[in-house]
Amino acid sequence: MDEKIKATLTNLDTWKRGLFMILFSIISGVAKFIVTLVAVFQFITLLFKGETNDAMKPLGQNLSTYLYQITLFLTFKTDEMPFPFIAFPDGTPDSTADSTPDSTAYEASEEDIATTSAANARTNTPMTEVTTKDDKEIVDGN
Numbered sequence: 001m002d003e004k005i006k007a008t009l010t011n012l013d014t015w016k017r018g019l020f021m022i023l024f025s026i027i028s029g030v031a032k033f034i035v036t037l038v039a040v041f042q043f044i045t046l047l048f049k050g051e052t053n054d055a056m057k058p059l060g061q062n063l064s065t066y067l068y069q070i071t072l073f074l075t076f077k078t079d080e081m082p083f084p085f086i087a088f089p090d091g092t093p094d095s096t097a098d099s100t101p102d103s104t105a106y107e108a109s110e111e112d113i114a115t116t117s118a119a120n121a122r123t124n125t126p127m128t129e130v131t132t133k134d135d136k137e138i139v140d141g142n
Contacts, residue, residue: 020081021074028070035063058091065089 008014038060042052066089069082080086 024070065093068093
């Protein structure tokens with residue numbers, strides 16, 4: 001057997017992660033069931049009172065964020081285990097969880113812009129004006 005495979009198979013951290021993945025998969029199922037109960041309760045409240053229960057909205061949001069954290073852990077996006085290993089979420093997910101650099105990001109060079117402008121001029125296609133945040137700050141004076 002290959003040494004790398006043998007090392008991976010005998011690594012205690014790998015097996016602990018697998019155990020926690022099973023545990024969080026079960027917890028995820030329970031949390032989804034609770035979200036379904038909250039949704040049904042909100043719908044029934046809407047039917048009989050004409051409005052949803054504002055006290056239940058944060059519960060639904062927090063459970064959704066918790067499910068998001070579990071999904072990030074289960075899909076190896078993060079090694080940070082969700083509640084009870086960190087505080088239970090309060091509100092929307094942090095934007096930092098998705099702040100990985102995009103390897104497919106593209107920044108147009110001056111040559112690309114000139115080529116596009118020339119192509120648009122040949123086909124009489126108007127160029128679309130693009131306003132960036134910096135442009136907006138200059139115009140607004142902020």
